[in-house]
Structure formats: structure tokens, C-alpha cells
Amino acid sequence: MSAVTTRRGARTGAVGLRGVTGTLVEVEADVATGLPAFSLVGLPDSTTLQARERVRAAAGAIGTPLAQRRITVNLSPAFIHKVGSGFDLGIAVAILAAQGTLDPEAVADVVHLGELGLDATLRPIPGVLPALIAARAAGVRRAVVPEQNAREARLVEGIEVFSAVDLGQVMRHHGCRAPLNPPAQKTLAPRRPPASRAEAGARRPGLDFADVIGQAQARRAAEVAAAGGHHLMLQGPPGTGKTMIASRISGILPALEDEDAIAVSAIRSLDRSFDAGGGLIRTAPFESPHHTASAPSVIGGGSGIARPGAVSRAHAGVLFLDEAPEFNSRVLEALREPLETGDITLHRALSVTRYPARFQLVLAANPCPCGLSWGKGTRCTCTPMQRRSYLRKISGPVLDRIDMRVDVGPVDPMRRDAGASESSAEIARRVARARQSQAARFADEPWHLNSQIPGPELRRTYSADERAAAMLQRALSHGRLTLRGHDRVLRVAWTLADLDGSARPDTDHVGLALTLRGKDL
Secondary structure (H helix, E strand, O other), rough: OOOOOOOEEEEEEEEEEEOOOEEEEEEEEEEEOOOOOEEEOOOOOOOHHHHHHHHHHHHHHOOOOOOEEEEEEEEEOOOOEEEOOHHHHHHHHHHHHHHHOOOHHHHHHOOOOEEEEOHHHHHHHHOOHHHHHHHOOOOEEEEEEEEEEHHHHHOOOOOEEEOEEHHHHHHHHHOOOOOOOOOOOOOOOOOOOOOOOHHHHHOOOOOOHHHHOOHHHHHHHHHHHHHHOOOEEEEEEOOOOOOHHHOOOOOOOOOOHHHHHHHHHHHHHHHHOHHHOOOOOOOOOOOOOOOOHHHHHHHHEOOOOOOHHHHHHHHOEEEOOOOOHOOOOOHOOOOHHHHHHHHEEEOOOOEEEEEOOEEEEEEEOOOOOOOOOOOOOOOOOOOHHHHHHHHOOHHHHHHHOOOEEEEOOOOOOOHHHHOOOOHHHHHHHHHHHHHHHHHHHHOOOOOOOOOOOHHHHHHHHHOOOOHHHHHHHHHHHHOOOOOHHHHHHHHHHHHHHHHHOOOOOOOOHHHHHHHHHHHOO
């Protein structure tokens, strides 16, 4: 951002966000002779355009009214759509510098973020974390943000952050003798949105695998899913522990690495649910939308710049769809892209927005609409057609992307093997060791987990031993597996080998992976 100024003009910086990706915006102001007018150009949306009234009122509130001249503000690059009220502060500072109230050189290389109240108070905005990350990448080293965004802004290393409560304080920071705002003029702290059912459940104490009675195979599958980042489906009648097991998977996942912690925190910053007091989010997220959720709420969407959905909020964590066949088919089919690519791209008329969406999908399903078609199914009231159509709601292409599909049957609590199971802490230690093995093996690769190994590389470099490979080939030739299923079974086998401390998958690992996979066709 250059510091070139003229007698009538000045410029400063702001950031425009498109998803979690930011673009440095140059706010240029020109104050010229002519009839009083205030023009704001550069593709602003209606919220950004209303900055004219907010800036004029805020400047008058601190005794430095805008000049009664022709004011033109340009948000450059002008071909990028500008959305939101976060440009208010940058617009105000650029105009005040252009009319001589502030030194233009003092504000030229600074990014200003914040919404202005009519009384000149600075109000917090969403997305400060990704905005300052983008500003730092563009070479900016100084930023001004609202006081309520200060803790979040200071998580970005390499940028000197100044926080202010009102426009007058910003002006004094830049060397102007602006009057103090009356102390009675205060804004309410932003209300944090209520926690989702999934977030509340993840924070409740006592969510431990030790509470799960029996279900050894389902618990083992959950451990494998956590260790290798695999997708899992649990199918069985109501009351067998499917939801209990799924809700405990995030508790055995290791702490997030820096890259994932920044991405998860940036997404939470956009939806105003990020509490920066504890630093970056290090715990794996857990999202569980209700089966009545719409496609935009799960995938992301909305008018203008698309907002992140549940698949993005679950990035680096778990997305749990309870009663999966009850979800709208559009929602389930829309999961195909993020399951393969690890991100979601949302196209709108004015923009294309990309969000990270690399999550572990966990599905839970009853065997039929009434849930009683299990074993002999004598209590089931569904017709054969109802049973078939119920599970067909999860299409073959979606089901093909699920690494493990496990039956969860009723448990007799009086059986000897139905007592207390291992605690989450014990399982988490094994998961952490398996993750360390993968980190060492993939140290020079662009992927980090077994579930992320590309298919060609998997078959070329990470194939199983000769006997295990022959077992997989037989399953493929007999139609039990698709080619995608072959690769997913091999990835699961690698995770089983890591959990056992083996250097390479053998027939036992491949056999168990095939059992956990079930039949594809």
C-alpha cells in the first residue's frame, strides 16, 4: 500500500473478506470543491453504502465534522464486491486525513477495521482474525481494531495492533487532538449466539467411552476413525448406543495443530462464536445438525457472500448426522464434494466463496422407519418396501465414501463382557500414538493422515503385503468392493497397523478392515 498523497486526497487500508480469504482494500478519499456531496464507490453492498450516514454522524459527534465539500471515497480494487460494516473506520479515517484533520502519511500504511456507531463508538465486527491474517500476508504491519476485537486481533503475530473504543481515540492515536467522548456513551457487548446442541454436548463433563456398555466392535471402529480420520456409519435399533459412541469421538481426537487451529478459529470468528480469551481453538469441533436442517445451513450459503455451514464449522473435527436417512436427500448428496476434496466451494451471482470442510463424517441410522427391524424383526411394523426405501435415502455414491459401516445391536447388560469399557483417556493415548506414526511417515508429504493418501500413491507406495494385497484383489474381483472401496479399505488397514504398532498392514489388518467396511454392492 503506497503512501502517495495529494493536497485533497488521502488513503488508508481495510480488508474485504470472502469466506475466510481476505483481500487488502485501499480506501481512497478525495475532498474537492463543489456542492456538498458524499459518494461511495467500489462495488459496496447496501450495508457498506450506509457507512456514509454512520461516518458523517460519528465525525460530528466528536467535534470534527466532515467538510461541506464534494467527498468521494473509492474502495479499491473496485471490481471486488465489498460487504459489511467493517469498512466504516477506514472510510472515516481516509476522509479526515483528506480534509486535513489527520496527517495522511500517518494513516497510509495502517489497516483500519470496525463499525462506527452514530455516537462515534467503535463496534466489533466478525472475521477480524482472518482479516488480519490476510493483511499480514499483504505486508501490512499495523492495524487498528475495536476494543472488543482486541484479544482476537492480537492472536495474529507480526502485526502491531492498536485497539480503540471510539473514533476520537483513533484520531488521538494518529496525532490529532480530538476531544474525549463522554464516558456515558457506551455500547453493549455483542451477544454471543447460543451454543448449538453439539457444542453444548461437547462441553458437558462426563462424556467418556467408559459409559458405553458393550459394543466392542463399534467402539473399536470409533477408535480407528479417530486415529486415521476415517468416516463411519453406525446402524442399529434405537437405544443401542449409536449416539453415545458418536458424541464421544471428538473427545479422543488429539489437539489441533496450528494450521487447523487457525482455520477453525477463523470460521468461528466469522459466525461470531469465537472467544479469543483462551487463544486459538485447539479442541476438535463437533457438529450435530438436526435432521430437519436445510442444505444451506449444513453446506453453507445465503445471499451475497455465502456464510459457512455445519460442514465448515466441523472442519478438523466430527460432523455427526443422527437419524441420517431422515435428512433431506439434497443435504446428503451435497456432502459428496467435501468428503472427497476437504473443502466446499459456494457459487453466488456476485462471488465464489471457498471454506475448508475436512471433517470426519459419522452417520447413525435405524434399520427401518420404526427402528425394530433387527434380528428376526418380529416386532417391526414396516413393509418390505418401506425398509428398502428407508435406507436407500442414503445413496450409493454417498455410502461408497464411508470407510466403515458397523452394525450396533442390542446389548444384554448381564453378559460378562458388557461391563465398563475403556475410558476415553486410554483410547486417546493410542490414537495419539497412531497419529504420531502417521506424522513421521508423511513428514515429507502434503497429507498428514491415512485417510488423505491419494489413490495412485496408496497403490504405488503404500500397498499392503503380498497376501493382504491378494485378499483385497479377490474382494474387488468378486464385486464385494468398488475401486474406491478398495482404496478406503487399504487406508483403514494402515490405521489398524498404526494402532497395533506394525510397520505395514498384514492379512489380519486387511481382514478386519474388510469386516468393518461391509459390502459395497
